[in-house]
Amino acid sequence: MEILKVQNLTLTLDGRKILDNLTMSVTAGRIHAIVGPNGAGKSSLAYTIMGLEGYRNIEGDIIFEGESIKGLSIDERARRGITLAWQEPARFEGLSVRQFILAAAKEKSTDAVKQALERVGLGPEYINRAVDKTLSGGERKKIELASILAMRPKLVMLDEPDSGIDVMSLENIFGAIKYLKQQGTTVLLITHSPVVMEHAEHAFLMCRGEILEDGPMEKLLPYFKGNCIPCRHKNQPELNGEFPI
Amino acid sequence: MSKDLSKLAGIDDVLHDPETAHLMINLNKVLSRNDIPGIEIQTEELSDGVSIKMVVKEGAIIKKPVHLCLGITHTQAVQRILMDIIVEDGAKIDIFSHCIFPYGGDIKHIMNATAKIGRGANYSYIERHIHSPKGGIFIDTKTKVSLGEGARYKSDFELLRGRVGEINLDYEAECDARSVVEMTTKISGSGDDIIKTRETAYLVGEHSTGVLNSRIAVKDEARAEVYNKLVARAAYARGHVDCKEIVQGRGSAQAIPIVEVAHPKAHITHEAAIGSVDTKQLETLMARGLSEEEAVDLIVSGLLGA
Ligand SMILES: Nc1ncnc2c1ncn2[C@@H]1O[C@H](COP(=O)(O)OP(=O)(O)OP(=O)(O)O)[C@@H](O)[C@H]1O
Numbered sequence: 001m002e003i004l005k006v007q008n009l010t011l012t013l014d015g016r017k018i019l020d021n022l023t024m025s026v027t028a029g030r031i032h033a034i035v036g037p038n039g040a041g042k043s044s045l046a047y048t049i050m051g052l053e054g055y056r057n058i059e060g061d062i063i064f065e066g067e068s069i070k071g072l073s074i075d076e077r078a079r080r081g082i083t084l085a086w087q088e089p090a091r092f093e094g095l096s097v098r099q100f101i102l103a104a105a106k107e108k109s110t111d112a113v114k115q116a117l118e119r120v121g122l123g124p125e126y127i128n129r130a131v132d133k134t135l136s137g138g139e140r141k142k143i144e145l146a147s148i149l150a151m152r153p154k155l156v157m158l159d160e161p162d163s164g165i166d167v168m169s170l171e172n173i174f175g176a177i178k179y180l181k182q183q184g185t186t187v188l189l190i191t192h193s194p195v196v197m198e199h200a201e202h203a204f205l206m207c208r209g210e211i212l213e214d215g216p217m218e219k220l221l222p223y224f225k226g227n228c229i230p231c232r233h234k235n236q237p238e239l240n241g242e243f244p245i
Numbered sequence: 246m247s248k249d250l251s252k253l254a255g256i257d258d259v260l261h262d263p264e265t266a267h268l269m270i271n272l273n274k275v276l277s278r279n280d281i282p283g284i285e286i287q288t289e290e291l292s293d294g295v296s297i298k299m300v301v302k303e304g305a306i307i308k309k310p311v312h313l314c315l316g317i318t319h320t321q322a323v324q325r326i327l328m329d330i331i332v333e334d335g336a337k338i339d340i341f342s343h344c345i346f347p348y349g350g351d352i353k354h355i356m357n358a359t360a361k362i363g364r365g366a367n368y369s370y371i372e373r374h375i376h377s378p379k380g381g382i383f384i385d386t387k388t389k390v391s392l393g394e395g396a397r398y399k400s401d402f403e404l405l406r407g408r409v410g411e412i413n414l415d416y417e418a419e420c421d422a423r424s425v426v427e428m429t430t431k432i433s434g435s436g437d438d439i440i441k442t443r444e445t446a447y448l449v450g451e452h453s454t455g456v457l458n459s460r461i462a463v464k465d466e467a468r469a470e471v472y473n474k475l476v477a478r479a480a481y482a483r484g485h486v487d488c489k490e491i492v493q494g495r496g497s498a499q500a501i502p503i504v505e506v507a508h509p510k511a512h513i514t515h516e517a518a519i520g521s522v523d524t525k526q527l528e529t530l531m532a533r534g535l536s537e538e539e540a541v542d543l544i545v546s547g548l549l550g551a
C-alpha cells in the first residue's frame with residue numbers, strides 16, 4: 001500500500017531548480033533509503049514534504065494517504081502523522097529533555113520519556129538535561145530520535161541519522177529504526193552512506209533533484225557503492241563539461 | 246495579609262523553619278522575622294518603607310537561603326526599600342527576595358541597594374517578582390555591588406508572573422582581582438509594559454570575570470530596552486555579554502551592548518539575538534505536532550526558565 005506519493009514535484013530556489021519534476025511512490029510500513037551525493041536535493045525533498053518555510057512554493061503535488069497535503073501547514077502535516085528529524089537538530093535554551101520529548105509524545109508520561117531514551121541508548125540521567133549547547137552533537141541527534149519514537153508517527157524522514165554518531169552508538173540508532181518499523185512507521189532514511197543504506201529494504205537513487213531509479217536496496221547498493229558509474233543521468237550529455245555526480 | 250504574601254511567594258514552610266532566616270515586610274511594616282547565628286539584621290521603619298542593614302559575619306557560612314518577602318497589599322502606595330548588605334571576608338550567603346505586589350493600581354516600589362562583598366566571600370541574590378495581572382505597578386531598583394579579591398556575586402532577577410507595568414532595573418558591580426560576577430535578568434512583558442534594564446560590570450582587578458545575561462520577551466505593545474555594559478581594565482580580565490530578546494505581536498525591543506577593553510591582555514565577547522523565535526526551533530516543534538502558538542510558548546518558557 002502506498003502511504004506517500006510525490007508527483008511531478010518541482011522546487012525552485014533563487015532561480016535554481018532544486019527538485020526537478022520529481023516523482024516517487026513510498027510503500028507503507030517499510031524502511032526506504034533516499035541516497036545520493038551531496039547537493040542532490042535529499043534534504044530539500046524532506047523539507048518540502050514537511051512543508052517548511054521557504055519550501056512551500058512548489059509545482060506538482062504531495063499526496064499522503066490518498067489526500068493532497070500541499071496546502072497544509074507543518075503542524076497539520078505532523079498531526080496527520082508525518083515528521084522529520086533534521087540533519088543538524090535545533091538546540092533549545094532552557095528546555096529539558098523531558099519537556100522536549102513530552103511535547104512530541106503520544107503518551108504524556110515520564111515512563112514514555114525514559115523508554116524512548118533507552119531505545120536510543122541514553123539513560124534516565126538525561127531527563128533533566130537541557131536540549132542546548134551542553135549536549136554533544138551525537139547526544140542531540142539521539143534525543144531527536146527519542147522524541148520521534150515517543151511521537152509514533154506514520155511516516156518519518158530521518159536526515160542523515162548516522163552523522164555525528166560513534167560506531168558503538170550506530171547499533172542503537174539502527175535498533176531504534178527497526179523498532180519504528182515494528183511499530184508500523186514508514187521510514188525514509190536520507191543518506192549518502194552505503195552503511196546506512198544497507199538497513200533499508202528499498203532505495204531511491206537521487207541526483208540533481210530527480211529520482212534516477214528505485215528498487216530493492218540490494219539491487220541498487222552495488223551501483224551506489226561504485227559511485228554511480230556509469231552515470232545514468234538522462235541529462236548527462238548536456239552537462240556542459242561539468243563533472244557528472 | 247501576611248498569609249497572602251507568603252502563600253503567593255510559596256514560602257509558608259520556610260517561615261516556620263527555625264533554621265531559616267527571614268524577614269517579611271508589607272509596605273513599611275516588618276510583619277515577621279527570624280534571625281539565625283552569623284547574620285546581623287537591623288531594620289528601621291521609614292514613613293514610606295523600610296531600611297534594612299545586614300551583616301554576614303566573617304567566615305559565616307549560611308547554609309539555607311535567607312528569605313526576604315517585600316510586599317504591598319495595598320492598591321495605591323509607594324514603598325521605598327533601602328538595603329545595605331555587607332558580606333564579610335570568607336562568608337557565604339544566598340538571599341531569595343520575593344517581591345509580591347498582587348493588587349496593582351498605583352503601586353511604586355523603589356529599591357536602593359548596596360552590597361559589599363569581602364575577600365573570598367560568596368553572595369548570591371535571587372529576586373523574583375509576582376505582580377498583579379492588571380498592571381499599574383512601577384518598579385525602580387538600583388543595586389551597587391563591590392566585590393573584593395576572589396569574591397563571587399551572582400544575581401538572578403525574574404519578573405515572569407503578572408504584568409510588569411513599568412520597570413527600571415539597574416545593577417552595577419565593580420570587581421577586584423580574581424572575583425567573579427554573573428548577573429541574569431529575565432522579564433516577560435505584555436500589554437503596554439515598559440521594560441528598561443541596565444547591567445554593568447567593571448572588571449578592574451586582574452583575572453576578574455564578568456558575565457551579563459538578559460532574557461527578555463515582549464508581546465502586545467510592550468517595549469524593552471536592554472543596556473549591558475562590560476568594561477575590562479586589567480590583565481586577564483574576562484567577560485561575556487549574552488542578550489536574547491524575543492519579540493512577538495507589536496512588541497519592540499532594543500539591545501545596547503557596550504563592551505570596553507582598556508588592557509591589552511583583557512578579553513570580552515558579546516552575543517545578542519533579537520527578534521522572533523528561531524525558525525528551526527519553531528519548525529522542529531511544529532513537526533512534532535505542536536501548533537505555532539504552542540511551540541512559541543514552549544520556546545519562550547524555556548528561554549525564560551519559567
Ligand atoms: N535556500 C536555497 N537557495 C538556493 N539553493 C539552495 C538552497 N537550499 C539548498 N540549495 C541548493 O540545493 C541543492 C540541494 O541541497 P540539499 O541540501 O537538499 O542537498 P542534499 O542532497 O541534502 O546534500 P547533503 O548530502 O550535502 O546534505 C544544493 O545545491 C544546495 O546548494
Ligand SMILES: [Mg+2]
Nearest residue numbers: 042043044087
Ligand atoms: Mg542534506
